[in-house]
Amino acid sequence: MIKAITGTKDILPVDISKWHYLENLLRETFHLFNYKEIRTPIFEETALFARGIGEETDIVSKEMYTFKDRSETSITLRPENTAGVVRSFIEQSLGAQQSLNKLYYIGPMFRQERPQAGRLRQFHQFGAEALGSTSPLLDAEMIQIAYHILKNLGLKNLVVKINSLGIPEVRENYKNVLRDYLKDKKDNLSEESRRRFDTNILRIFDSKIEVDQQIMKNAPLLLDYLDEQSKNDFDVVKNYLTKVGIPFEVDPALVRGLDYYTKTTFEIVSGSVGSQSALCGGGRYDLLVEELGGKATPGVGFAAGMERILLACENEKSLNLPQDSIDVYLIRVDSKTEQNLELNLKLELELINLSSKLRQINISCDYDYLNRSIKAQMREANKFNAKYVVFVGGDEFNRGELNIKNLSNGEQQLIKIEDFEKLKSILKN
């Protein structure tokens, strides 16, 4: 049997309503904040991600699905979508048409990691990017949008974490400060952290190992070394969040794993999912557009994991989904004792006629394709939560009538077959 690739999942009809619910909420919310949807390809030239996200990041160095196409071009399935949106922004000259572009996206992303709770190889993210302004109001707006969405899904158990990485010079300078601090303590660090000392020293803050945490407890903090502008911007973000009533924690250890971030970074974590608790994360990336060959343009954005969010909703039982239903189920009533081919053909034509006319006036309906008994058809109607059932056939049909039954109260009434207006008025109420 051919099975789905490891780390990929089918989203089945029984689960689709929560996806639709989430997607509808996303579109409404982004509209409220005046963001426009952008759809970019799910694969891009590999160089885009290598340059955009950073060669040394885990995502690029060991998690990408990269392959050569028939013309030997190196292609990569997008592991995230900021790089793609920025590529499009540059290529399509969006910045020339509008000084500020507020964009959002929804779609699948791909990373070859070991799957676990809240982590798949094909997963879905939504996210937003605002390109063209350095205003920290937008940094805070990103957090506000994400928070708005999560709150509207009924999620509690949320923590908003924010930090500022400052401008690159500040960060480089600070890394030296940190190196100095750790120089004589290096031998006491865990093996993993000793490796990070050379590759990505800031991430040592993220270590969950006791000895590392002890050592990092007294380490100098990047926040204390921020440049004036970054510090002011960070204050604006904090004031904004306070003003709109979003609780947050400043987490000086919050370091994102993508190279393009500058100044504000943030993350919203949930206590209701497994160890992969970050529901969304983002930050400012003022140098990325230029890095990718565009005219220098500041940007800020975030991305959120949809499977993780739905997992949190599941665990908190926060969604109250309407149950699926149809308006009408048409029931074919034919005599089992005598097989009357001519009559059966007439019934079939009437089913076709009725169903298509109902659908034209936006009444959802279905009927039996398996030649089942009336009882079986009734059970089917119930399973689909049909509001009404229309019996087509039998004595009424011979008299030129249809029998309509309201399934919630069991009431039945007869109408003339050609009186479609009457049928419509009953079904529409």
Next chain:
RNA sequence: GUGAGCGUAGCUCAGUUGGUUAGAGCACCAGGUUGUGGCCCUGGGGGUCGUGGGUUCAAUUCCCAUCGCUCACCCCA
């Protein structure tokens, strides 16, 4: 990439201290008098007990390998 746990019907799981036709609940299908549902009752279909090999008179049950799933590390959304 590393580690741990688990693989028995479509789903959730029992069970076999190795021995005749492997079970339940849910789901599915058909019936419960002659044309009407949701509840209930009766019956039915469906499993080479993940796959391959080994031990044995005999393996789904023991051993080995392999694949898959799950969770955690790591990383991130």
